[in-house]
Amino acid sequence: MKVGRNICFLTGTLNAMAGAERMTATVANALAELGHTVTILSLFDAGSCFALHPSIHHEALFAQRPSFKRAYLATVAGIRRHCLVRNIDVLVQVDTMLALFVLPATIGLGMQHIAWEHCHFDQDLGKAARRGARRLAARWCDQVVVLTERDRQRWIEALRPRSEVVCIPNPLPFPMPAIPAPRLGKQVLAMGRLVAAKGFDVLLRAWQRVSTQVPEWELVIHGEGEERDALTALVDQLGLGGRVRLPGIAHDATLAYAQASAFCLSSRYEGFGLVLIEAMAFGLPIVSTDCETGPRELLTPGQDALVVPTDDADALANALLRVIRQPEEASRLGAEARQKAKAFALDQVGRRWDALVSAPSEAPGTRGTPPSRPAT
Incomplete structure (x- = not known):
């Protein structure tokens, strides 16, 4: 024993x-x-x-x-x-x-x-x-x-x-979801501390371009941190009021993932990228930057995620528009990601x-x- x-x-x-x-x-x-x-x-x-x-x-x-x-x-x-x-x-x-x-x-x-x-x-x-x-x-x-x-x-x-x-x-800090997110809404989710390393400023600049082409879609960024005031000011500066929400920390992260239709990680660097595993478990199509030690090891570009260079708002916007406009590809990416997430149970x-x-x-x-x- x-x-x-x-x-x-x-x-x-x-x-x-x-x-x-x-x-x-x-x-x-x-x-x-x-x-x-x-x-x-x-x-x-x-x-x-x-x-x-x-x-x-x-x-x-x-x-x-x-x-x-x-x-x-x-x-x-x-x-x-x-x-x-x-x-x-x-x-x-x-x-x-x-x-x-x-x-x-x-x-x-x-x-x-x-x-x-x-x-x-x-x-x-x-x-x-x-x-x-x-x-x-x-x-x-x-x-x-x-x-x-x-x-x-x-x-x-x-x-x-x-x-x-x-x-x-x-x-994965919660049990593997029994079913993937239904992805019936028009919401892209991002989650993390509101700090420069997470690249949310780049994501907002990308979203300015995305929202002009699909204005019915919404970006939700969950988290808190020292960059909140700067990011809020940038939302106003870019004219994104009503198209971006920063509701603070998601105390029930599973609910946030279940309500989303896609997930975006815009980080400049990551130690791991736990939010990726969480989003993958819910079968969300992922758009991520190509960070050295987290996303680069967790994701297979084109198979279970779309991966773009860091600090490139145009590339991020193009990838987001791709998962929004091509639902069949988005579903395929999400299904592959969900399968991979099982290894992190x-x-x-x-x-x-x-x-x-x-x-x-x-x-x-x-x-x-x-x-x-x-x-x-």
């Missing part, structure tokens, strides 16, 4: 509607369902935007986000205390940046240490320390989990890691995480010691 392990997911916060936080809750729930004892330790804010399995214990080191420079030692001590009190066997840091806290916090504790990378390797999100943290993770963690095979290769080529670099994609991805955290322990005394570099 399999014995579950004591697993801690360490994250910044769960009280934010963002991809890494959503995946933390999703994978933690899956492992709890499989019989592991799971805790989630947030650095700040004990609230959660996401439902957690009843057996999961969630706590936070600080009620509000502190200055981590001033609270560095307290943070390290808090992580170590949690690991000791909860007798943690496996610690999963949900951002490679957390290695700066975790490595000193877990010295000598003999646990399996996994770093989970949600960005792609060539993006540091404006934090130069992220590159140094990745080097630490590649040298001292037992495993580094990345989301795409392309990113796994980048880690290996750039860092020659001592750690094992494992590709486990993000899972939570039970399948959950089993891969289960295998990773259930790996046989190493010989006594070897945990916490950097593994030797493989012979070349």
Whole structure:
């Protein structure tokens, strides 16, 4: 009989509607369902935007986000205390940046240490320390989990890691829909944080051209973020009032997908592109930019999606008009995409995480010691 392990997911916060936080809750729930004892330790804010399995214990080191420079030692001590009190066997840091806290916090504790990378390797999100943290993770963690095979290769080529670099994609965070979206309306859906990386400004410029040719169609962009005011101003500037809506975060994303007739991802870069898998599960025809590590690996151009260059509003408009005006092709793309999405079902991805955290322990005394570099 399999014995579950004591697993801690360490994250910044769960009280934010963002991809890494959503995946933390999703994978933690899956492992709890499989019989592991799971805790989630947030650095700040004990609230959660996401439902957690009843057996999961969630706590936070600080009620509000502190200055981590001033609270560095307290943070390290808090992580170590949690690991000791909860007798943690496996610690999963949900951002490679957390290695700066975790490595000193877990010295000598003999646990399996996994770093989970949600960005792609060539993006540091404006934090130069992220590159140094990745080097630490590649040298001292037992495993580094990345989301795409392309990113796994980048880690290996750039860092020659001592750690094992494992590709486990993000899972579909809800059950595979029993039926595809009916696609009876005239709505193109986009979804994501309202930040420059998502390219919604490019999408709006593309939609200006689309809406002049199919004015009965509507663009709906779900999400919140720092670019809301700029995007709202751009809608007015382009004369798109009444043809574009920005209704905020979709608290029931499945309803948003079920009401759409097509999906567009306009990002300049992606770590993975979870919204693509979600839209594919609903059988929506997809128009996407050709981002290096997410869409380029998830999509097959012309087979299950139409793919265009990044930052090209004209190409985006042409592809959107194609799925709108050619319903038979749109249906074919959506059906192929739905078939592919089945490989990302939570039970399948959950089993891969289960295998990773259930790996046989190493010989006594070897945990916490950097593994030797493989012979070349």
